[in-house]
Amino acid sequence: MSKKSRKLIRATPAADAGPAVPVAVPVPDEPERTFYFLPDAEPLPVDEKDLHAEMKLWRHGRATRTIGQVIQDSYVMLFSVVMIGAMATSVVLRAQGSLVGCDTESCVSGRLLLPTATLFACWALALGLARLFGPVLASAAEGSWLMDAPISRRRLLRGRLVPPLALSFGIAGLATGLVGALSGLTWLQVLAWAAAAAAGSAALVAFAASEQPRERVVVTKALQAVFGAAALGVLLVVVSVAAGWLPGSVVSEAGGAAWALAGVAAAALVALVVLLRLAVSRLEQIRRARLVSGGSLVSGMQGAMFALDFGLIRDILVERRMAEKGHVRPTRGAGLGLMALVWRDVERLKRNPSAFLGLAMSLLVPYAADALRMSQLNPLISGLALVAGLVPFLGSLRVLTRTGGLARSFPFKTAQLRTASMAVPAVLALLWGLAATPAFIGIASTGADRSVTNGLGVALITALAGLFGAVRWVTAKKVDYQTPMMATASGALPPGLIFNLFRGLDMVLLVTGPLILQLPMYWSLGIAVIVFVGLRGSFNMDDLRAEQEAAQRDLAAAKQAKAAPTKIPRPGR
Amino acid sequence: MARKTPVLKVTNLKKAFGPVVIVDGFNLEVAPGEAVALTGRNGAGKSTVLRCLVGADRPDDGTVEVNGVPVSETNPQIRRDVATVIDDLDFFPDLSVVEHLDLLARAHGIPDADDAVDEVLQEVQLVPQSGQLPGTLSSGQRRRLALATAFIRPRKLLILDEPEQRLDTEGVEWLAARLVAERARGLAIVMASHEPMLVERVATRIVRLGDRAEVLADE
Numbered sequence: 001m002s003k004k005s006r007k008l009i010r011a012t013p014a015a016d017a018g019p020a021v022p023v024a025v026p027v028p029d030e031p032e033r034t035f036y037f038l039p040d041a042e043p044l045p046v047d048e049k050d051l052h053a054e055m056k057l058w059r060h061g062r063a064t065r066t067i068g069q070v071i072q073d074s075y076v077m078l079f080s081v082v083m084i085g086a087m088a089t090s091v092v093l094r095a096q097g098s099l100v101g102c103d104t105e106s107c108v109s110g111r112l113l114l115p116t117a118t119l120f121a122c123w124a125l126a127l128g129l130a131r132l133f134g135p136v137l138a139s140a141a142e143g144s145w146l147m148d149a150p151i152s153r154r155r156l157l158r159g160r161l162v163p164p165l166a167l168s169f170g171i172a173g174l175a176t177g178l179v180g181a182l183s184g185l186t187w188l189q190v191l192a193w194a195a196a197a198a199a200g201s202a203a204l205v206a207f208a209a210s211e212q213p214r215e216r217v218v219v220t221k222a223l224q225a226v227f228g229a230a231a232l233g234v235l236l237v238v239v240s241v242a243a244g245w246l247p248g249s250v251v252s253e254a255g256g257a258a259w260a261l262a263g264v265a266a267a268a269l270v271a272l273v274v275l276l277r278l279a280v281s282r283l284e285q286i287r288r289a290r291l292v293s294g295g296s297l298v299s300g301m302q303g304a305m306f307a308l309d310f311g312l313i314r315d316i317l318v319e320r321r322m323a324e325k326g327h328v329r330p331t332r333g334a335g336l337g338l339m340a341l342v343w344r345d346v347e348r349l350k351r352n353p354s355a356f357l358g359l360a361m362s363l364l365v366p367y368a369a370d371a372l373r374m375s376q377l378n379p380l381i382s383g384l385a386l387v388a389g390l391v392p393f394l395g396s397l398r399v400l401t402r403t404g405g406l407a408r409s410f411p412f413k414t415a416q417l418r419t420a421s422m423a424v425p426a427v428l429a430l431l432w433g434l435a436a437t438p439a440f441i442g443i444a445s446t447g448a449d450r451s452v453t454n455g456l457g458v459a460l461i462t463a464l465a466g467l468f469g470a471v472r473w474v475t476a477k478k479v480d481y482q483t484p485m486m487a488t489a490s491g492a493l494p495p496g497l498i499f500n501l502f503r504g505l506d507m508v509l510l511v512t513g514p515l516i517l518q519l520p521m522y523w524s525l526g527i528a529v530i531v532f533v534g535l536r537g538s539f540n541m542d543d544l545r546a547e548q549e550a551a552q553r554d555l556a557a558a559k560q561a562k563a564a565p566t567k568i569p570r571p572g573r
Numbered sequence: 574m575a576r577k578t579p580v581l582k583v584t585n586l587k588k589a590f591g592p593v594v595i596v597d598g599f600n601l602e603v604a605p606g607e608a609v610a611l612t613g614r615n616g617a618g619k620s621t622v623l624r625c626l627v628g629a630d631r632p633d634d635g636t637v638e639v640n641g642v643p644v645s646e647t648n649p650q651i652r653r654d655v656a657t658v659i660d661d662l663d664f665f666p667d668l669s670v671v672e673h674l675d676l677l678a679r680a681h682g683i684p685d686a687d688d689a690v691d692e693v694l695q696e697v698q699l700v701p702q703s704g705q706l707p708g709t710l711s712s713g714q715r716r717r718l719a720l721a722t723a724f725i726r727p728r729k730l731l732i733l734d735e736p737e738q739r740l741d742t743e744g745v746e747w748l749a750a751r752l753v754a755e756r757a758r759g760l761a762i763v764m765a766s767h768e769p770m771l772v773e774r775v776a777t778r779i780v781r782l783g784d785r786a787e788v789l790a791d792e
Binding site for chain 1: 652659672677681684708709
């Protein structure tokens with residue numbers, strides 16, 4: 001026993017020291033509690049089918065409208081779909097009619113190669129999206145509540161394979177079929193291309209699903225790169241044949257290719273069945289984290305989609321990619337003030353070389369458009385392609401526009417910050433314009449026929465239009481639901497929501513509009529100057545309001561001083 | 574003794590969100606070297622007051638001036654003088670910890686940016702994370718980075734909203750010592766906090782707010 005304990009014992013009164021005096025010690029009232037424990041019995045086996053049925057029942061219970069009511073409410077949308085469908089069909093039939101006389105090398109190569117490029121692009125896209133989302137996914141709630149239970153993941157999740165497979169099959173088939181139809185292929189040939197694209201995409205998604213439980217992405221990534229490169233290569237061949245750099249004989253007969261594609265479709269269907277069985281058998285080992293990440297991504301993107309905020313969708317994807325990357329080799333900056341911001345953007349170019357691939361692909365568009373006899377619309381089409389190519393280079397502008405906290409940290413005016421963030425993309429746009437100049441002068445015998453100066457001018461204006469479109473797209477503000485709403489057939493909508501659909505497109509259309517309408521070039525230049533002044537935030541409403549308030553305060557102070565009786569100091573005696 | 578010219582002067586500040594009045598007639602003057610702690614229960618309007626002070630929210634009425642200049646979020650003079658750490662911890666997703674500090678130091682024209690960055694990184698104990706992207710930092714590390722961005726740049730007024738949030742005990746100790754040193758160098762500080770130790774050590778004045786940011790006590 002320690003000394004301290006002994007001391008304590010001695011300090012307490014001994015039991016026989018005298019008669020015990022009863023002391024009333026307050027005892028806290030313990031509330032009576034009852035506890036429930038599970039009965040000592042083995043839990044019954046869970047039927048995943050029943051679980052699914054119950055979840056379906058809950059969801060139905062939450063529904064507030066019937067399908068009939070939804071269709072009734074969205075009649076405007078349905079009407080629009082029917083109208084657009086009719087227009088698309090008419091365009092396809094007209095294209096088929098006009099392409100009957102297509103006998104030049106560039107025209108024939110375009111007919112054959114554009115659907116092939118679309119097919120490869122669909123395959124690459126299917127793999128990319130499958131890798132991004134899962135393809136098998138579960139919501140965060142399902143991850144928390146269901147995955148803990150002793151249930152068979154294979155039985156619970158196998159139904160989840162159907163939507164990605166169906167989507168990839170349908171979208172790839174439709175897209176390739178539509179491009180084939182627009183290119184003037186016969187209906188049988190269209191069917192062969194569409195079937196190959198659809199079955200191939202579904203098989204590739206099934207392959208990604210079979211790799212998901214193993215958490216392997218190397219082969220998926222490699223295949224995606226191969227198909228992406230193939231799409232790019234095919235587009236290059238279209239341009240090269242049109243420009244006369246390659247003989248038209250490199251392109252074989254469309255009929256023969258159709259038979260080959262039918263074979264590809266059959267092989268892909270067999271692969272789909274085999275890979276699907278493999279994917280289902282591996283579902284049991286899938287990790288919860290791998291399932292839920294795709295689900296969270298979908299729910300985040302759904303939220304952004306409801307606000308038609310495509311920039312936010314991109315933000316979510318960028319955040320996710322960066323979180324996966326986690327770590328970079330830090331580089332020190334250079335320069336002071338605004339130069340430091342510009343230099344950091346230069347450093348970003350080295351860090352993100354894949355963005356150049358998109359820019360390079362966008363450079364193909366003006367050449368392809370010229371080769372396909374779309375010279376009149378070339379500035380608009382190429383400008384839009386450049387918007388997509390330049391967006392990845394406008395990361396700092398995007399963050400500084402969207403996040404007030406960061407912008408507040410920099411000691412510059414909004415216009416200065418924006419101009420500095422546009423500097424590097426502007427140089428890239430200029431280079432793009434120079435590289436695209438031959439396309440605007442005219443490479444194909446059927447394309448544009450402009451002078452060198454004129455072609456250079458059009459190319460540079462198109463580059464400016466693409467830059468401004470990209471800047472407009474990334475600087476889009478969040479939709480403000482506090483503003484007065486517009487009444488529409490789909491309910492009340494904030495006006496900003498509708499404008500989100502046209503962000504970027506509006507700038508390209510404004511700047512290239514005069515070129516399309518064959519007005520003198522200085523019209524486009526004049527509009528470009530006005531657009532630039534607006535986009536760099538020279539007319540920042542907050543600044544203007546602050547200046548107005550300051551002026552009002554000065555005026556009020558001056559009025560007050562005038563109204564106050566003037567005191568004349570008495571001369572000292 | 575003559576009172577120093579205030580760095581921050583808030584007069585009759587009013588702010589409402591729809592029909593709900595959050596701040597109604599708030600006044601405050603903060604002199605250089607003074608640290609004012611805003612305290613009060615949740616929903617008293619502390620954060621709204623701070624957001625109006627930095628220009629993140631526009632007041633419905635009243636004025637906020639820093640060194641005689643009306644506060645506007647976009648005014649470069651205000652951006653130069655006021656360092657803030659309020660609830661929105663925003664970072665570039667593709668820049669590492671060290672690159673954020675480097676960029677900010679250079680943007681503010683710090684002559685020896687590299688040295689300054691190294692010193693601040695060590696102080697906030699983020700040296701091992703210097704190459705990490707913000708998305709992978711823990712919430713406490715993100716808070717340290719946010720505080721570092723306020724300390725890497727010149728400032729005359731520091732506005733902090735619950736800066737102790739998500740910091741560990743050692744971190745709160747460091748923050749208290751740092752803010753005391755800032756105050757001693759003549760910096761004006763306005764912070765909202767629920768951490769008694771931080772308030773006690775740092776604040777020269779404690780302003781207790783009631784409903785609608787009514788000043789219940791200024792001691």
